[in-house]
Amino acid sequence: MKTEKVDVLVIGAGPAGTVAASIIHQAGYSVKIVEKLKFPRFVIGESLLPRCMEALSEAKFVDAPEQRGYQKKYGAKFVKGEAICDFTFQNQFTDGWKWTWQVPRADFDTTLANTVQEMGVPVEFETTVTAIRFNGSDSVTTVEDINGNQKEIEARFIVDGSGYGRVIPKLFNLEKESVLQPRKALFAHTVDVNRHMDAEPNRITAVVHKKAPGSGSSHSLRVLHHLVSSAILLSLKDLKVPMKKSTVRCSRPNLLPRNVSVV
Numbered sequence: 001m002k003t004e005k006v007d008v009l010v011i012g013a014g015p016a017g018t019v020a021a022s023i024i025h026q027a028g029y030s031v032k033i034v035e036k037l038k039f040p041r042f043v044i045g046e047s048l049l050p051r052c053m054e055a056l057s058e059a060k061f062v063d064a065p066e067q068r069g070y071q072k073k074y075g076a077k078f079v080k081g082e083a084i085c086d087f088t089f090q091n092q093f094t095d096g097w098k099w100t101w102q103v104p105r106a107d108f109d110t111t112l113a114n115t116v117q118e119m120g121v122p123v124e125f126e127t128t129v130t131a132i133r134f135n136g137s138d139s140v141t142t143v144e145d146i147n148g149n150q151k152e153i154e155a156r157f158i159v160d161g162s163g164y165g166r167v168i169p170k171l172f173n174l175e176k177e178s179v180l181q182p183r184k185a186l187f188a189h190t191v192d193v194n195r196h197m198d199a200e201p202n203r204i205t206a207v208v209h210k211k212a213p214g215s216g217s218s219h220s221l222r223v224l225h226h227l228v229s230s231a232i233l234l235s236l237k238d239l240k241v242p243m244k245k246s247t248v249r250c251s252r253p254n255l256l257p258r259n260v261s262v263v
């Protein structure tokens with residue numbers, strides 16, 4: 001079987017994998033990313049925090065996303081009943097970024113993957129990690145491309161950036177059951193035709209629903225132009241009514257920000 005050698009092998013080309021690979025590359029080590037899918041690919045999770053900007057900055061990943069024109073986000077609003085807490089990221093006790101982006105992940109992740117490749121880090125798409133074995137202090141990883149061709153990659157270190165793939169925990173039986181209450185997430189992208197353009201749209205909004213205390217919340221914000229991202233988290237016991245794939249319902253539409261046009 002064909003064998004390659006690198007200092008560090010990164011599994012997954014999501015933000016975790018590409019940020020890690022960029023920083024390792026800048027430190028002078030040889031690094032390679034293997035990614036199971038072809039990009040762009042859909043992933044949920046568009047809301048960055050200002051703290052994320054520190055990692056993106058260290059990875060030299062600020063200029064390329066800036067050029068993509070993602071929406072800048074300046075704060076967060078939490079709504080529970082009649083109570084509203086409105087935070088802006090500028091109100092800080094320590095130094096740090098005062099804004100971040102809300103990103104369409106397929107485009108954002110592709111932008112970071114393109115940027116890391118331009119830096120000189122190879123990314124092999126449609127290549128899946130199927131096995132890892134440790135050889136003294138080194139590792140040998142078996143990968144397989146979509147045509148079924150296998151090869152081995154020897155690496156001194158492995159970074160598992162496989163997200164929900166959980167490659168190392170699965171391969172080495174390290175998975176543990178969560179102690180948290182199991183929840184389901186329903187999410188949708190909707191087109192907002194009635195957006196008003198004052199400061200409010202640049203907030204993420206979280207709504208705690210009274211009928212599902214401790215478990216129900218939703219948030220929404222434009223991710224690009226008129227696209228709004230909404231998610232509802234529910235404990236399994238509250239998830240009784242089957243919902244159509246394209247339907248978003250809310251029992252208290254008045255609690256949603258004015259910029260959400262679908263209820």
Ligand SMILES: Cc1cc2nc3c(=O)[nH]c(=O)nc-3n(C[C@H](O)[C@H](O)[C@H](O)COP(=O)(O)OP(=O)(O)OC[C@H]3O[C@@H](n4cnc5c(N)ncnc54)[C@H](O)[C@@H]3O)c2cc1C
Binds near residue numbers: 016035037162165
């Ligand atoms: C409803 C919902 C809302 C969310 N909202 C937010 C949010 O607002 N903000 C936020 O920060 N997060 C949010 N998240 C979480 C977010 O989706 C993840 O935390 C984030 O995508 C993790 O990024 P990552 O780079 O670690 O992994 P990913 O982006 O998942 O990338 C991992 C990559 O590894 C690849 N991979 C998997 N297995 C293999 C393999 N065997 N070999 C090679 N490659 C492999 C995958 O194809 C994938 O591209 C949300 C999650 C849910 C469910």
